Amino acid sequence: MGLVPPGSRQAGLPAGKLPVSVVMVTHNSKAHIEDALEALAADPLGPEQVIVVDNASSDGTPDLVERYGVDLFRQPENLGFPAGCNLGAVRARHPTLAFLNHDAVPAPGWLPPLLAALDQAGVGAAMPLIDLTYRPGHFFTSGSQLTFLGFAWSTDTGQPIPGDLSPQEVPFPSGAAFAIRRALFDQLGGLRPGYFLYLEDVDFGWRLRLAGLRSLQVPASRVSHDYDFERHAAKMYYLERNRLRMLAANYQWKTLLLAAPAIAAVEVGVLAAAIKNQWGRDKLRSWRDLWRDRAAIREERRASRAVRSVSDRDMIAGMGDAFAGITQMPLPPFIGIINRALATYRGWLERIL
Secondary structure, three states: OOOOOOOOOOOOOOOOOEEEEEEEEEOOOHHHHHHHHHHHHHOOOOEEEEEEEEEOOOOOHHHHHHOOOOEEEEEOOOOOHHHHHHHHHHOOOOOEEEEEOOOEEEOOOOHHHHHHHHOOOOEEEEEEEEEEOOEEEEEOOOOOEEEOOOOEEOOOOOOEOOOOOOOEEEOOOOOOEEEEEHHHHHHOOOOOHHHOOOOHHHHHHHHHHHOOOEEEEEEEEEEEEOOOOOOOHHHHHHHHHHHHHHHHHHOOHHHHHHHHHHHHHHHHHHHHHHHHOOOHHHHHHHHHHHHHOHHHHHHHHHHHHHHOOOOHHHHHHOOEOOOOOOOOOOOOOOHHHHHHHHHHHHHHHHHHO
């Protein structure tokens, strides 16, 4: 059923709705999702189908969502964000998917520029320019960063958005909002459910690039995200586990062997930081669970190998090495030394592969 505002007498969809299936995943999201649903309902060029996969909310989210006439799928347990997205994609009835976070509010007309971008040669995914709900006109991310060791972050968060931006390639489409053709999403195997939370979009962007495709940020499309960068032990566990899982699944064995000294050195540093900030046990748990999930990672390696058309050398050439553009937290005073060392190692790795 199409998206209809609560209390509306409208029996069908307004003319102009687009053949797009928007997928949203919720878990105790009542405080935020109504703004997103209102925006989707009010957009004259909005999606024909909105799918909400609710991961066992206990705060009344499904009852609120149900009032909007969307396709709601209630899950008896929390499947995690990527598995929820995959389930929604299976229920889609249109050739184009758009994923939207429950706390992301799209501006009117956000979909047509993304669809136009997907028609460009070599573009696999398109994401809007995303600003902050509580600071309009300021970046949620200016394009994001991904380093050759798997660290990823939103760049320039909170910085003013210039008025003369052009579409630009980004290393991965933000899970907060992006569009993709359903056939390609299926071909790549969707998001990897084993990640549960965090970095599933980074891994997906990595596989898009392995397949020789680009992710594009489109400034003509705008979405506002109620983003809150908070660091807690559970989040750091997922970030660290999934970062290492991503490296293990997407690099070839030769690359992993050559990168091993840098990976090991960084792991020592991350463990020291984790102990200092009281999530050392969670860092150790990320190592344990990486080993526990080795069979699943082998399957992910096979899937990455099946879509690969780009060498690791070319992949690394397009990755970063420096910790830069991070505004969410202070960086140590010796970050310049670390960045120079990482740049040297990445350059060597690129040459030797």
